[in-house]
Each structure stands twice: as structure tokens, then as C-alpha cells.
Amino acid sequence: MxxxxxxxxxxxxxxxxxxxxxxxxxxxxxxxxxxxxxxxxxxxxxxxxxxxxxxxxxxxxxxLDAFLDLAEQAAQGETEIPDTGDLEADLKLVLRATVDEMNSPAYDGPARALAAETVVSPELGAQFVERLLEPQLELYVRRLRAAQDAGQVRTDVDPRVALELFTGPLAHRWMMRTLPLTHDYADKIVEYALYGIAPRRG
Structure with missing residues (x-):
């Protein structure tokens, strides 16, 4: 049998x-x-x-769980921002990949739905921040601290504040939908954040 x-x-x-x-x-x-x-x-x-x-x-x-699973699949096991020793190149690489993700239809609809729902549901908003947003932001913190250790970023800079110079503009443009998200835009964000917009002296 x-x-x-x-x-x-x-x-x-x-x-x-x-x-x-x-x-x-x-x-x-x-x-x-x-x-x-x-x-x-x-x-x-x-x-x-x-x-x-x-x-x-x-x-x-x-x-929320489906979106977290989608984000994990997109990461493909990569859990850190690259550290090649070239901070500008590493940040441009990451922001370009973020632009591609934001422009993806698979990302856009669910992300906008969650963003809207977190406004009316504090509990969901707290879960979104804890489970998705903060772990991603912590990657920037660690990379910027490594850059500080290497003398590429001022020691008095707070990485948790500085990271918003890179992530904030992307999120704002994505939410507004008024202007395109492009690799060139991502590159300029990195350059302006790292080097400022004032004339360079000597």
C-alpha cells in the first residue's frame, strides 16, 4: 500500500x-x-x-505586510548602502535605485495608498514608520557615520538630520507628482547636499 x-x-x-x-x-x-x-x-x-x-x-x-514583502524582494538581500570609499558615488547609486523604485507601478499605487492611510490611522502610521521607514533611514545613518570616520563628512553633522537632505526631496517630488523623478535629479540632490549651493571659495 x-x-x-x-x-x-x-x-x-x-x-x-x-x-x-x-x-x-x-x-x-x-x-x-x-x-x-x-x-x-x-x-x-x-x-x-x-x-x-x-x-x-x-x-x-x-x-502594509504585502508592501514590506515587496520591499524585501526589491532589496535582494542587500542590507547596507555600498561603501566604496566614494560617498558621492555611493549615494548617487542608492538614490538612482530609489528613483527607479518610486517610478515603478508596482511600488507607486501601494505606496500612495499606505501614505494616505497612515494619515487617518495613527496605529498603521506607527507600524509603517517602525517596520519600513526607520530601518531604511538607519542605512543612511550608518553610511554617513562611516563617512565621518573617514573624514568625508564633518564630525559635528548629525547623520539623522543630514539624511533628510537626500531622502526628503525625493519624497516631496514623488508626492507632488508635478515634476519627473529622474536619475539626473537624484544626482543633483546628492551634489547640492554634499557641496552646498553657495559659491565655492578658492
């Missing part, structure tokens, strides 16, 4: 979780956040809606 294997519940759960993430991101991109529902996500993922409610309390929570 052939031996039958017990179904792997953890593998089945992971497949369902992945299908839910894919469905949530796809629906937000296709119909927008307000028209995305738990029922729609469940139908798209091929699961019962109670499966979703067992893991998440709301569609916003589903989208």
Missing part, C-alpha cells in the same frame, strides 16, 4: 500568504485602494476571507 504524506500546513499557509500579498498589490494597482476590499483580495487569491481575517485585521494591514 502506497504511503501517503501528511500535507505540509506551513507550506500551504505560505502559498496562501504569498497569493494574498500578490492579490492585494495587484488590486490596488488596478482599481485603487478605496475600491479594494478584503472580499476582492480573497477572491483574487483563491482563499476564504476568513483566512485573511485570521492573519490581518484590515485591508490596510494586509497591504
Amino acid at each position: 502506497a504511503e501517503t504524506k501528511t500535507p505540509d500546513a506551513s507550506r500551504r499557509s505560505e502559498r496562501s500568504r504569498r497569493a494574498i500579498f500578490d492579490a492585494a498589490l495587484a488590486l490596488v494597482a488596478e482599481v485603487g485602494y478605496t475600491r479594494t476590499t478584503i472580499e476582492g483580495i480573497a477572491a483574487r487569491a483563491g482563499v476564504g476571507k476568513q483566512t485573511i481575517y485570521r492573519w490581518w485585521p484590515s485591508k490596510a494591514a494586509v497591504l
